[in-house]
Amino acid sequence: MPREIAPGIHWIYEAGPDRTESWDLADRNPEWYEAGREAYVPQCAYLIDGSDETLLFDTLSPASTDHILAAIDDLVGDRGLDYLVVSHPDVPHAGNALAILEEHPETTLVAPGYGNDHELYQLDDGIHVTEGDEIDLGERVVEFHEATFLDAPVSVWMTERETETLFPVDWMGFIHLDDEKLAFVDELAGEFDASRLVEFHGRVLFWYQYIDVEKTNAEIDNLVEKFDPEILAPAHGLVIREDATDYMELMKNVTRTIDDQGRIGTLG
Amino acid sequence: MTVQVTPTVEWLTQCYDHEGSHEHVSLYLLRAPEGTVLVDSGSFYHREAITEAVDEATDGAGPDALVLSHSDYPHAANVSPLGGDTEDVELVASSASPAQQGLPDARKCDIGGTMTVQGREFSFIDPPLADRSHTTWIYEHGDGVLFTADGFGNYHDPGQCDYLSGDFPDVTPAERVYEYHRDNLVWLRYVAPEKVERTLDDIFAEYNVAAVAPIHGNPIEADDLDTYRERLRDAMARIAAEHTVA
Numbered sequence: 001m002p003r004e005i006a007p008g009i010h011w012i013y014e015a016g017p018d019r020t021e022s023w024d025l026a027d028r029n030p031e032w033y034e035a036g037r038e039a040y041v042p043q044c045a046y047l048i049d050g051s052d053e054t055l056l057f058d059t060l061s062p063a064s065t066d067h068i069l070a071a072i073d074d075l076v077g078d079r080g081l082d083y084l085v086v087s088h089p090d091v092p093h094a095g096n097a098l099a100i101l102e103e104h105p106e107t108t109l110v111a112p113g114y115g116n117d118h119e120l121y122q123l124d125d126g127i128h129v130t131e132g133d134e135i136d137l138g139e140r141v142v143e144f145h146e147a148t149f150l151d152a153p154v155s156v157w158m159t160e161r162e163t164e165t166l167f168p169v170d171w172m173g174f175i176h177l178d179d180e181k182l183a184f185v186d187e188l189a190g191e192f193d194a195s196r197l198v199e200f201h202g203r204v205l206f207w208y209q210y211i212d213v214e215k216t217n218a219e220i221d222n223l224v225e226k227f228d229p230e231i232l233a234p235a236h237g238l239v240i241r242e243d244a245t246d247y248m249e250l251m252k253n254v255t256r257t258i259d260d261q262g263r264i265g266t267l268g
Numbered sequence: 269m270t271v272q273v274t275p276t277v278e279w280l281t282q283c284y285d286h287e288g289s290h291e292h293v294s295l296y297l298l299r300a301p302e303g304t305v306l307v308d309s310g311s312f313y314h315r316e317a318i319t320e321a322v323d324e325a326t327d328g329a330g331p332d333a334l335v336l337s338h339s340d341y342p343h344a345a346n347v348s349p350l351g352g353d354t355e356d357v358e359l360v361a362s363s364a365s366p367a368q369q370g371l372p373d374a375r376k377c378d379i380g381g382t383m384t385v386q387g388r389e390f391s392f393i394d395p396p397l398a399d400r401s402h403t404t405w406i407y408e409h410g411d412g413v414l415f416t417a418d419g420f421g422n423y424h425d426p427g428q429c430d431y432l433s434g435d436f437p438d439v440t441p442a443e444r445v446y447e448y449h450r451d452n453l454v455w456l457r458y459v460a461p462e463k464v465e466r467t468l469d470d471i472f473a474e475y476n477v478a479a480v481a482p483i484h485g486n487p488i489e490a491d492d493l494d495t496y497r498e499r500l501r502d503a504m505a506r507i508a509a510e511h512t513v514a
Contacts, residue, residue, distance in 0.1 A: 017364060062368070062369075063365070063367035089341060090400065091370045116286055117286075120312075120313050122312070151398075151455065153453075204401040205401070207398075207458070210459040215513050218513040219458070222514060263394070266402070267401045267402045
């Protein structure tokens with residue numbers, strides 16, 4: 001079941017595989033981990049209902065085709081899905097695009113305007129969006145931004161103006177325990193352990209091991225100033241709805257830690 | 269078209285046109301002791317040409333194995349058309365969650381590990397240059413070819429589509445190496461290039477590389493590797509320098 005993170009913004013969640021074994025959590029036993037538990041790096045999509053129009057940001061992975069189609073039906077019903085935004089053409093993010101467009105022929109595909117090989121991803125049709133482009137959904141307005149921290153060149157971030165939500169896609173993902181599924185970070189027991197962010201960025205944003213720390217952290221400062229979000233809705237983590245900029249500031253420690261430790265491991 | 273790179277590795281080259289400038293979207297065919305192995309499967313965009321080329325290269329038999337660098341669409345779009353979802357073709361992939369990557373069940377290779385496929389030993393290397401997190405570089409221990417997926421690429425002009433590095437007047441052009449990495453490995457803006465260089469040095473010290481086989485570039489022959497690496501180093505430095513943070 002999706003969870004509403006703010007009026008009109010719905011979080012659709014896919015757990016993915018249990019990472020306990022592949023990330024060697026039982027043996028390494030990081031502080032946030034509890035022995036015997038499962039741990040997940042989720043895949044998240046978000047549906048924005050602006051009352052006039054609806055928009056889905058990302059599609060979940062092909063392992064969850066039925067799940068995303070059912071979630072869309074639950075949330076939009078007969079109103080239909082007006083827009084499907086693909087943050088980038090990575091299979092876990094965009095792998096259900098064709099299935100959704102076939103099920104919802106009324107939907108307009110929205111793709112990043114960055115990069116130069118859209119045809120190779122079947123993203124040449126539809127709307128291409130770049131920094132500052134907006135879609136007015138009625139009571140919600142989304143704006144698109146050049147993705148700052150990314151892997152694929154065909155990428156875009158998004159914000160929602162009324163709720164001040166930032167969708168930073170692959171940035172600010174982190175691992176969580178099994179009973180933390182669809183929990184907000186402020187609902188987690190105890191203080192948030194930043195090593196969860198290190199686990200993710202040290203594996204998934206593989207290039208973090210090579211970064212210029214000063215430059216990257218200066219960019220993070222710019223992101224805090226530019227977006228100053230109330231809510232962070234990442235693609236691979238739990239939603240942050242309190243003290244969002246504090247978590248963005250934490251990422252500067254993450255860059256320093258990965259610079260010290262090197263790559264934590266592969267994604268698996 | 270098909271170009272011989274080393275005695276047992278052939279380059280099945282396809283190009284994507286960026287308004288007059290070309291980018292390869294290739295795959296490679298390796299003739300291993302026990303069968304044919306494809307490295308990557310190309311894009312749906314070139315599906316017809318690729319399946320015909322593979323059919324011709326294998327005398328209609330098709331491949332015996334398909335090893336994927338990662339599941340990104342230009343690399344994995346023809347897994348099914350090439351039989352990777354059948355028992356006739358052994359599919360090897362690095363992802364621990366093939367369903368999430370849209371792949372059929374695959375024999376999992378561990379990045380950092382080795383595996384024998386069709387009688388040929390392969391090593392799977394954590395890549396310093398990639399555009400997806402589960403990417404693996406692939407070194408085959410027969411001829412010594414290093415398959416570098418999205419790294420070590422370049423754009424090229426029409427007419428240079430079947431060039432090996434030594435076919436250019438002065439090896440793969442520096443500007444084309446820069447342009448490709450600037451456009452496709454955007455995160456290079458944020459790196460300290462010397463850190464990437466150290467990892468590359470380690471890889472080339474460990475593996476005796478006879479040729480580098482990128483998916484998005486002209487293969488680089490051993491004699492040209494130093495020149496190419498120098499140009500890549502300059503490209504990374506330039507990309508990082510050109511992106512200033514206010």
